Amino acid sequence: MNDASVWGVKDVTSAKGAADENFPVGSFLISRRMRPHVHAYYNFARVIDDMVDNADLTSAQKIARLRAMGEVIRGEREAPQRADAQTAVTLRRHLLETRVPLETATDLIEAFCIDAVKNRYETWEELLHYCRYSANPVGHFLLRLHGEDEDTLAPSDALCSALQVLNHLQDAASDLKVLDRCYLPQPWLAEEGVRTEDVLLVRSKPGLKRVFDRLLDRVDELNAQARRLPDLVRDRRMRLEAAVIVALSHRLAERLRHEDPIADRVKPTRGDGLRALAWSARYIV
Structure with missing residues:
Protein backbone atom coordinates (compact mmCIF):
# COMPACT_ATOMS: atom_id res chain seq x y z
CA MET A 1 0.00 0.00 0.00
CA ASN A 2 1.26 3.47 -0.88
CA ASP A 3 1.39 5.63 2.23
CA ALA A 4 0.71 9.33 1.58
CA SER A 5 2.46 10.18 4.84
CA VAL A 6 5.64 8.73 3.33
CA TRP A 7 5.42 9.87 -0.26
CA GLY A 8 3.58 13.14 0.25
CA VAL A 9 1.61 14.69 -2.58
CA LYS A 10 4.29 16.61 -4.44
CA ASP A 11 6.61 15.26 -7.11
CA VAL A 12 10.10 16.61 -6.28
CA THR A 13 11.65 16.01 -9.71
CA SER A 14 13.68 19.08 -10.71
CA ALA A 15 14.47 20.42 -14.14
CA LYS A 16 18.12 19.44 -13.83
CA GLY A 17 19.52 17.04 -16.36
CA ALA A 18 22.75 15.44 -17.51
CA ALA A 19 23.85 18.75 -19.04
CA ASP A 20 24.05 20.21 -15.52
CA GLU A 21 26.70 17.71 -14.44
CA ASN A 22 30.44 18.39 -14.47
CA PHE A 23 31.42 15.03 -15.91
CA PRO A 24 30.05 12.72 -18.63
CA VAL A 25 26.77 11.00 -17.81
CA GLY A 26 26.26 8.10 -20.20
CA SER A 27 28.35 9.90 -22.81
CA PHE A 28 28.82 8.80 -26.39
CA LEU A 29 31.79 6.71 -25.25
CA ILE A 30 29.39 4.36 -23.47
CA SER A 31 27.96 1.85 -25.94
CA LYS A 118 24.28 16.32 8.77
CA ASN A 119 25.49 19.68 7.50
CA ARG A 120 29.03 19.96 8.94
CA TYR A 121 32.11 17.71 8.79
CA GLU A 122 34.98 17.39 11.24
CA THR A 123 37.59 15.20 9.55
CA TRP A 124 38.85 13.97 6.20
CA GLU A 125 37.81 10.47 7.25
CA GLU A 126 34.21 11.64 7.74
CA LEU A 127 34.29 13.13 4.27
CA LEU A 128 35.62 9.91 2.76
CA HIS A 129 32.89 7.96 4.56
CA TYR A 130 30.32 10.20 2.90
CA CYS A 131 31.99 9.68 -0.49
CA ARG A 132 31.82 5.91 0.11
CA TYR A 133 28.05 6.21 -0.26
CA SER A 134 27.54 9.35 -2.34
CA ALA A 135 30.03 8.76 -5.16
CA ASN A 136 31.73 5.36 -5.11
CA PRO A 137 28.53 3.39 -5.91
CA VAL A 138 28.39 5.18 -9.27
CA GLY A 139 31.71 3.67 -10.29
CA HIS A 140 30.65 0.27 -9.00
CA PHE A 141 27.47 0.48 -11.06
CA LEU A 142 29.30 1.29 -14.29
CA LEU A 143 31.98 -1.34 -13.77
CA ARG A 144 29.52 -4.06 -12.76
CA LEU A 145 27.34 -3.14 -15.72
CA HIS A 146 30.28 -3.78 -18.03
CA GLY A 147 31.28 -7.02 -16.31
CA GLU A 148 34.59 -5.69 -15.00
CA ASP A 149 36.73 -7.47 -12.40
CA GLU A 150 37.03 -6.74 -8.68
CA ASP A 151 40.46 -5.17 -9.11
CA THR A 152 38.88 -2.18 -10.87
CA LEU A 153 36.86 -1.18 -7.80
CA ALA A 154 39.61 0.31 -5.62
CA PRO A 155 40.93 2.77 -8.25
CA SER A 156 37.34 3.53 -9.18
CA ASP A 157 36.59 4.38 -5.55
CA ALA A 158 39.59 6.71 -5.52
CA LEU A 159 38.38 8.43 -8.69
CA CYS A 160 34.79 8.80 -7.54
CA SER A 161 35.82 10.13 -4.13
CA ALA A 162 38.17 12.61 -5.79
CA LEU A 163 35.36 13.83 -8.03
CA GLN A 164 33.02 14.20 -5.07
CA VAL A 165 35.50 16.30 -3.09
CA LEU A 166 36.20 18.43 -6.16
CA ASN A 167 32.47 19.00 -6.47
CA HIS A 168 32.34 20.07 -2.82
CA LEU A 169 35.05 22.64 -3.52
CA GLN A 170 33.27 23.89 -6.63
CA ASP A 171 29.98 24.29 -4.78
CA ALA A 172 31.25 25.38 -1.36
CA ALA A 173 29.53 28.76 -1.52
CA SER A 174 26.23 27.61 -3.02
CA ASP A 175 26.01 24.59 -0.70
CA LEU A 176 26.25 26.86 2.33
CA LYS A 177 24.05 29.61 0.98
CA VAL A 178 21.23 27.42 -0.31
CA LEU A 179 21.45 24.30 1.88
CA ASP A 180 23.39 25.43 4.98
CA ARG A 181 25.72 22.55 4.21
CA CYS A 182 29.52 22.66 4.39
CA TYR A 183 31.78 19.71 3.61
CA LEU A 184 35.01 21.53 4.54
CA PRO A 185 36.47 19.99 7.74
CA GLN A 186 35.62 22.46 10.50
CA PRO A 187 38.90 22.06 12.47
CA TRP A 188 40.88 22.81 9.30
CA LEU A 189 39.02 26.10 8.96
CA ALA A 190 39.67 26.93 12.62
CA GLU A 191 43.38 26.16 12.25
CA GLU A 192 43.58 28.72 9.46
CA GLY A 193 41.64 31.35 11.37
CA VAL A 194 38.64 31.37 9.04
CA ARG A 195 34.94 30.72 9.63
CA THR A 196 32.51 28.60 7.69
CA GLU A 197 30.66 31.79 6.70
CA ASP A 198 33.79 33.07 4.93
CA VAL A 199 32.92 30.90 1.92
CA LEU A 200 30.12 33.40 1.26
CA LEU A 201 32.55 36.28 0.69
CA VAL A 202 33.25 37.57 -2.80
CA ARG A 203 36.65 35.87 -2.90
CA SER A 204 38.66 33.38 -0.85
CA LYS A 205 40.65 34.58 2.13
CA PRO A 206 44.26 33.29 2.23
CA GLY A 207 43.35 30.92 5.08
CA LEU A 208 40.41 29.50 3.15
CA LYS A 209 42.63 29.02 0.12
CA ARG A 210 45.01 26.99 2.31
CA VAL A 211 42.12 24.77 3.39
CA PHE A 212 41.18 24.25 -0.26
CA ASP A 213 44.80 23.40 -1.11
CA ARG A 214 44.95 20.94 1.79
CA LEU A 215 41.90 19.16 0.42
CA LEU A 216 43.41 19.26 -3.06
CA ASP A 217 46.54 17.56 -1.68
CA ARG A 218 44.30 14.67 -0.60
CA VAL A 219 42.53 14.73 -3.98
CA ASP A 220 45.89 14.50 -5.74
CA GLU A 221 46.60 11.32 -3.75
CA LEU A 222 43.25 9.87 -4.83
CA ASN A 223 43.83 10.89 -8.45
CA ALA A 224 47.22 9.16 -8.39
CA GLN A 225 45.46 5.94 -7.37
CA ALA A 226 42.77 6.49 -10.00
CA ARG A 227 45.28 6.63 -12.86
CA ARG A 228 45.48 2.82 -12.70
CA LEU A 229 41.82 2.42 -13.60
CA PRO A 230 41.89 2.63 -17.43
CA ASP A 231 44.63 -0.03 -17.60
CA LEU A 232 42.43 -2.45 -15.64
CA VAL A 233 39.17 -2.00 -17.57
CA ARG A 234 38.66 -4.63 -20.28
CA ASP A 235 35.68 -3.16 -22.15
CA ARG A 236 37.18 -0.77 -24.71
CA ARG A 237 34.48 1.88 -24.61
CA MET A 238 34.27 1.82 -20.81
CA ARG A 239 38.07 2.05 -20.71
CA LEU A 240 37.93 5.23 -22.80
CA GLU A 241 35.17 6.65 -20.60
CA ALA A 242 37.25 5.97 -17.49
CA ALA A 243 40.33 7.55 -19.07
CA VAL A 244 38.44 10.72 -19.99
CA ILE A 245 37.04 11.10 -16.48
CA VAL A 246 40.46 10.45 -14.90
CA ALA A 247 41.94 13.17 -17.09
CA LEU A 248 39.13 15.59 -16.28
CA SER A 249 39.53 14.95 -12.56
CA HIS A 250 43.23 15.77 -12.78
CA ARG A 251 42.52 18.88 -14.83
CA LEU A 252 39.82 20.19 -12.49
CA ALA A 253 42.06 19.68 -9.46
CA GLU A 254 44.78 21.65 -11.24
CA ARG A 255 42.41 24.47 -12.11
CA LEU A 256 41.09 24.68 -8.56
CA ARG A 257 44.70 25.20 -7.44
CA HIS A 258 44.98 28.31 -9.57
CA GLU A 259 41.43 29.68 -9.68
CA ASP A 260 39.09 30.81 -6.92
CA PRO A 261 35.86 28.78 -6.65
CA ILE A 262 34.46 31.41 -4.26
CA ALA A 263 34.84 34.21 -6.79
CA ASP A 264 33.63 32.13 -9.76
CA ARG A 265 32.46 28.57 -10.22
CA VAL A 266 35.36 26.58 -11.61
CA LYS A 267 34.30 23.85 -14.03
CA PRO A 268 35.82 21.91 -16.94
CA THR A 269 35.81 23.78 -20.23
CA ARG A 270 35.21 22.43 -23.70
CA GLY A 271 38.96 22.62 -24.21
CA ASP A 272 39.51 20.54 -21.09
CA GLY A 273 37.13 17.93 -22.46
CA LEU A 274 38.88 17.79 -25.82
CA ARG A 275 42.29 17.44 -24.17
CA ALA A 276 40.94 14.67 -21.94
CA LEU A 277 39.52 12.89 -24.99
CA ALA A 278 42.87 13.19 -26.79
CA TRP A 279 44.72 11.82 -23.74
CA SER A 280 42.33 8.87 -23.56
CA ALA A 281 43.12 7.88 -27.16
CA ARG A 282 46.10 5.87 -25.88
CA TYR A 283 43.57 3.39 -24.45
CA ILE A 284 41.76 2.66 -27.73
CA VAL A 285 43.62 -0.60 -28.32
Whole structure:
Protein backbone atom coordinates (compact mmCIF):
# COMPACT_ATOMS: atom_id res chain seq x y z
CA MET A 1 0.00 0.00 0.00
CA ASN A 2 1.26 3.47 -0.88
CA ASP A 3 1.39 5.63 2.23
CA ALA A 4 0.71 9.33 1.58
CA SER A 5 2.46 10.18 4.84
CA VAL A 6 5.64 8.73 3.33
CA TRP A 7 5.42 9.87 -0.26
CA GLY A 8 3.58 13.14 0.25
CA VAL A 9 1.61 14.69 -2.58
CA LYS A 10 4.29 16.61 -4.44
CA ASP A 11 6.61 15.26 -7.11
CA VAL A 12 10.10 16.61 -6.28
CA THR A 13 11.65 16.01 -9.71
CA SER A 14 13.68 19.08 -10.71
CA ALA A 15 14.47 20.42 -14.14
CA LYS A 16 18.12 19.44 -13.83
CA GLY A 17 19.52 17.04 -16.36
CA ALA A 18 22.75 15.44 -17.51
CA ALA A 19 23.85 18.75 -19.04
CA ASP A 20 24.05 20.21 -15.52
CA GLU A 21 26.70 17.71 -14.44
CA ASN A 22 30.44 18.39 -14.47
CA PHE A 23 31.42 15.03 -15.91
CA PRO A 24 30.05 12.72 -18.63
CA VAL A 25 26.77 11.00 -17.81
CA GLY A 26 26.26 8.10 -20.20
CA SER A 27 28.35 9.90 -22.81
CA PHE A 28 28.82 8.80 -26.39
CA LEU A 29 31.79 6.71 -25.25
CA ILE A 30 29.39 4.36 -23.47
CA SER A 31 27.96 1.85 -25.94
CA ARG A 32 24.46 2.55 -27.19
CA ARG A 33 23.32 -0.77 -25.71
CA MET A 34 24.41 0.29 -22.21
CA ARG A 35 23.16 3.89 -22.25
CA PRO A 36 19.53 3.16 -21.24
CA HIS A 37 20.79 1.43 -18.09
CA VAL A 38 23.10 4.37 -17.30
CA HIS A 39 20.33 6.90 -17.87
CA ALA A 40 17.97 4.95 -15.59
CA TYR A 41 20.61 5.05 -12.87
CA TYR A 42 21.27 8.75 -13.38
CA ASN A 43 17.56 9.62 -13.29
CA PHE A 44 17.16 7.78 -9.99
CA ALA A 45 20.22 9.49 -8.49
CA ARG A 46 18.98 12.89 -9.65
CA VAL A 47 15.58 12.35 -8.00
CA ILE A 48 16.90 11.23 -4.62
CA ASP A 49 19.27 14.21 -4.71
CA ASP A 50 16.25 16.44 -5.36
CA MET A 51 14.45 14.82 -2.43
CA VAL A 52 17.15 15.64 0.09
CA ASP A 53 17.69 19.17 -1.23
CA ASN A 54 13.97 20.02 -1.21
CA ALA A 55 13.41 22.96 1.15
CA ASP A 56 9.72 22.07 1.62
CA LEU A 57 10.47 18.73 3.29
CA THR A 58 11.60 18.23 6.87
CA SER A 59 14.58 15.98 7.63
CA ALA A 60 12.22 13.24 8.81
CA GLN A 61 10.11 13.52 5.64
CA LYS A 62 13.21 13.36 3.46
CA ILE A 63 14.50 10.24 5.19
CA ALA A 64 11.08 8.54 5.06
CA ARG A 65 10.82 9.18 1.33
CA LEU A 66 14.41 8.11 0.67
CA ARG A 67 13.93 4.89 2.64
CA ALA A 68 10.77 4.20 0.66
CA MET A 69 12.75 4.56 -2.57
CA GLY A 70 15.18 1.95 -1.23
CA GLU A 71 12.29 -0.37 -0.45
CA VAL A 72 11.06 0.00 -4.02
CA ILE A 73 14.55 -0.87 -5.33
CA ARG A 74 14.58 -4.01 -3.16
CA GLY A 75 11.04 -4.96 -4.21
CA GLU A 76 9.62 -4.45 -0.71
CA ARG A 77 7.20 -1.62 -1.57
CA GLU A 78 5.12 -0.41 -4.48
CA ALA A 79 5.63 3.10 -5.77
CA PRO A 80 2.92 5.63 -6.64
CA GLN A 81 2.36 6.46 -10.29
CA ARG A 82 4.44 9.60 -10.13
CA ALA A 83 7.62 10.55 -11.97
CA ASP A 84 9.95 10.76 -8.98
CA ALA A 85 8.93 7.46 -7.36
CA GLN A 86 8.80 5.64 -10.69
CA THR A 87 12.53 6.22 -11.24
CA ALA A 88 13.08 3.59 -8.54
CA VAL A 89 10.72 1.17 -10.30
CA THR A 90 12.55 1.71 -13.59
CA LEU A 91 15.99 1.35 -12.07
CA ARG A 92 15.03 -1.86 -10.24
CA ARG A 93 13.99 -3.35 -13.58
CA HIS A 94 17.32 -2.37 -15.16
CA LEU A 95 19.35 -3.71 -12.22
CA LEU A 96 17.55 -7.04 -12.30
CA GLU A 97 17.95 -7.28 -16.07
CA THR A 98 21.69 -6.58 -15.95
CA ARG A 99 22.33 -8.39 -12.64
CA VAL A 100 24.06 -5.33 -11.24
CA PRO A 101 23.81 -5.40 -7.42
CA LEU A 102 20.89 -3.47 -5.95
CA GLU A 103 23.35 -1.96 -3.46
CA THR A 104 24.74 0.28 -6.20
CA ALA A 105 21.45 2.16 -5.87
CA THR A 106 20.60 1.71 -2.20
CA ASP A 107 24.06 2.85 -1.09
CA LEU A 108 23.36 6.21 -2.74
CA ILE A 109 20.30 6.51 -0.52
CA GLU A 110 22.51 6.15 2.55
CA ALA A 111 24.47 9.23 1.48
CA PHE A 112 21.37 11.33 1.02
CA CYS A 113 20.03 10.22 4.38
CA ILE A 114 23.29 11.56 5.83
CA ASP A 115 22.70 14.85 4.00
CA ALA A 116 19.22 15.07 5.51
CA VAL A 117 20.61 15.31 9.05
CA LYS A 118 24.28 16.32 8.77
CA ASN A 119 25.49 19.68 7.50
CA ARG A 120 29.03 19.96 8.94
CA TYR A 121 32.11 17.71 8.79
CA GLU A 122 34.98 17.39 11.24
CA THR A 123 37.59 15.20 9.55
CA TRP A 124 38.85 13.97 6.20
CA GLU A 125 37.81 10.47 7.25
CA GLU A 126 34.21 11.64 7.74
CA LEU A 127 34.29 13.13 4.27
CA LEU A 128 35.62 9.91 2.76
CA HIS A 129 32.89 7.96 4.56
CA TYR A 130 30.32 10.20 2.90
CA CYS A 131 31.99 9.68 -0.49
CA ARG A 132 31.82 5.91 0.11
CA TYR A 133 28.05 6.21 -0.26
CA SER A 134 27.54 9.35 -2.34
CA ALA A 135 30.03 8.76 -5.16
CA ASN A 136 31.73 5.36 -5.11
CA PRO A 137 28.53 3.39 -5.91
CA VAL A 138 28.39 5.18 -9.27
CA GLY A 139 31.71 3.67 -10.29
CA HIS A 140 30.65 0.27 -9.00
CA PHE A 141 27.47 0.48 -11.06
CA LEU A 142 29.30 1.29 -14.29
CA LEU A 143 31.98 -1.34 -13.77
CA ARG A 144 29.52 -4.06 -12.76
CA LEU A 145 27.34 -3.14 -15.72
CA HIS A 146 30.28 -3.78 -18.03
CA GLY A 147 31.28 -7.02 -16.31
CA GLU A 148 34.59 -5.69 -15.00
CA ASP A 149 36.73 -7.47 -12.40
CA GLU A 150 37.03 -6.74 -8.68
CA ASP A 151 40.46 -5.17 -9.11
CA THR A 152 38.88 -2.18 -10.87
CA LEU A 153 36.86 -1.18 -7.80
CA ALA A 154 39.61 0.31 -5.62
CA PRO A 155 40.93 2.77 -8.25
CA SER A 156 37.34 3.53 -9.18
CA ASP A 157 36.59 4.38 -5.55
CA ALA A 158 39.59 6.71 -5.52
CA LEU A 159 38.38 8.43 -8.69
CA CYS A 160 34.79 8.80 -7.54
CA SER A 161 35.82 10.13 -4.13
CA ALA A 162 38.17 12.61 -5.79
CA LEU A 163 35.36 13.83 -8.03
CA GLN A 164 33.02 14.20 -5.07
CA VAL A 165 35.50 16.30 -3.09
CA LEU A 166 36.20 18.43 -6.16
CA ASN A 167 32.47 19.00 -6.47
CA HIS A 168 32.34 20.07 -2.82
CA LEU A 169 35.05 22.64 -3.52
CA GLN A 170 33.27 23.89 -6.63
CA ASP A 171 29.98 24.29 -4.78
CA ALA A 172 31.25 25.38 -1.36
CA ALA A 173 29.53 28.76 -1.52
CA SER A 174 26.23 27.61 -3.02
CA ASP A 175 26.01 24.59 -0.70
CA LEU A 176 26.25 26.86 2.33
CA LYS A 177 24.05 29.61 0.98
CA VAL A 178 21.23 27.42 -0.31
CA LEU A 179 21.45 24.30 1.88
CA ASP A 180 23.39 25.43 4.98
CA ARG A 181 25.72 22.55 4.21
CA CYS A 182 29.52 22.66 4.39
CA TYR A 183 31.78 19.71 3.61
CA LEU A 184 35.01 21.53 4.54
CA PRO A 185 36.47 19.99 7.74
CA GLN A 186 35.62 22.46 10.50
CA PRO A 187 38.90 22.06 12.47
CA TRP A 188 40.88 22.81 9.30
CA LEU A 189 39.02 26.10 8.96
CA ALA A 190 39.67 26.93 12.62
CA GLU A 191 43.38 26.16 12.25
CA GLU A 192 43.58 28.72 9.46
CA GLY A 193 41.64 31.35 11.37
CA VAL A 194 38.64 31.37 9.04
CA ARG A 195 34.94 30.72 9.63
CA THR A 196 32.51 28.60 7.69
CA GLU A 197 30.66 31.79 6.70
CA ASP A 198 33.79 33.07 4.93
CA VAL A 199 32.92 30.90 1.92
CA LEU A 200 30.12 33.40 1.26
CA LEU A 201 32.55 36.28 0.69
CA VAL A 202 33.25 37.57 -2.80
CA ARG A 203 36.65 35.87 -2.90
CA SER A 204 38.66 33.38 -0.85
CA LYS A 205 40.65 34.58 2.13
CA PRO A 206 44.26 33.29 2.23
CA GLY A 207 43.35 30.92 5.08
CA LEU A 208 40.41 29.50 3.15
CA LYS A 209 42.63 29.02 0.12
CA ARG A 210 45.01 26.99 2.31
CA VAL A 211 42.12 24.77 3.39
CA PHE A 212 41.18 24.25 -0.26
CA ASP A 213 44.80 23.40 -1.11
CA ARG A 214 44.95 20.94 1.79
CA LEU A 215 41.90 19.16 0.42
CA LEU A 216 43.41 19.26 -3.06
CA ASP A 217 46.54 17.56 -1.68
CA ARG A 218 44.30 14.67 -0.60
CA VAL A 219 42.53 14.73 -3.98
CA ASP A 220 45.89 14.50 -5.74
CA GLU A 221 46.60 11.32 -3.75
CA LEU A 222 43.25 9.87 -4.83
CA ASN A 223 43.83 10.89 -8.45
CA ALA A 224 47.22 9.16 -8.39
CA GLN A 225 45.46 5.94 -7.37
CA ALA A 226 42.77 6.49 -10.00
CA ARG A 227 45.28 6.63 -12.86
CA ARG A 228 45.48 2.82 -12.70
CA LEU A 229 41.82 2.42 -13.60
CA PRO A 230 41.89 2.63 -17.43
CA ASP A 231 44.63 -0.03 -17.60
CA LEU A 232 42.43 -2.45 -15.64
CA VAL A 233 39.17 -2.00 -17.57
CA ARG A 234 38.66 -4.63 -20.28
CA ASP A 235 35.68 -3.16 -22.15
CA ARG A 236 37.18 -0.77 -24.71
CA ARG A 237 34.48 1.88 -24.61
CA MET A 238 34.27 1.82 -20.81
CA ARG A 239 38.07 2.05 -20.71
CA LEU A 240 37.93 5.23 -22.80
CA GLU A 241 35.17 6.65 -20.60
CA ALA A 242 37.25 5.97 -17.49
CA ALA A 243 40.33 7.55 -19.07
CA VAL A 244 38.44 10.72 -19.99
CA ILE A 245 37.04 11.10 -16.48
CA VAL A 246 40.46 10.45 -14.90
CA ALA A 247 41.94 13.17 -17.09
CA LEU A 248 39.13 15.59 -16.28
CA SER A 249 39.53 14.95 -12.56
CA HIS A 250 43.23 15.77 -12.78
CA ARG A 251 42.52 18.88 -14.83
CA LEU A 252 39.82 20.19 -12.49
CA ALA A 253 42.06 19.68 -9.46
CA GLU A 254 44.78 21.65 -11.24
CA ARG A 255 42.41 24.47 -12.11
CA LEU A 256 41.09 24.68 -8.56
CA ARG A 257 44.70 25.20 -7.44
CA HIS A 258 44.98 28.31 -9.57
CA GLU A 259 41.43 29.68 -9.68
CA ASP A 260 39.09 30.81 -6.92
CA PRO A 261 35.86 28.78 -6.65
CA ILE A 262 34.46 31.41 -4.26
CA ALA A 263 34.84 34.21 -6.79
CA ASP A 264 33.63 32.13 -9.76
CA ARG A 265 32.46 28.57 -10.22
CA VAL A 266 35.36 26.58 -11.61
CA LYS A 267 34.30 23.85 -14.03
CA PRO A 268 35.82 21.91 -16.94
CA THR A 269 35.81 23.78 -20.23
CA ARG A 270 35.21 22.43 -23.70
CA GLY A 271 38.96 22.62 -24.21
CA ASP A 272 39.51 20.54 -21.09
CA GLY A 273 37.13 17.93 -22.46
CA LEU A 274 38.88 17.79 -25.82
CA ARG A 275 42.29 17.44 -24.17
CA ALA A 276 40.94 14.67 -21.94
CA LEU A 277 39.52 12.89 -24.99
CA ALA A 278 42.87 13.19 -26.79
CA TRP A 279 44.72 11.82 -23.74
CA SER A 280 42.33 8.87 -23.56
CA ALA A 281 43.12 7.88 -27.16
CA ARG A 282 46.10 5.87 -25.88
CA TYR A 283 43.57 3.39 -24.45
CA ILE A 284 41.76 2.66 -27.73
CA VAL A 285 43.62 -0.60 -28.32
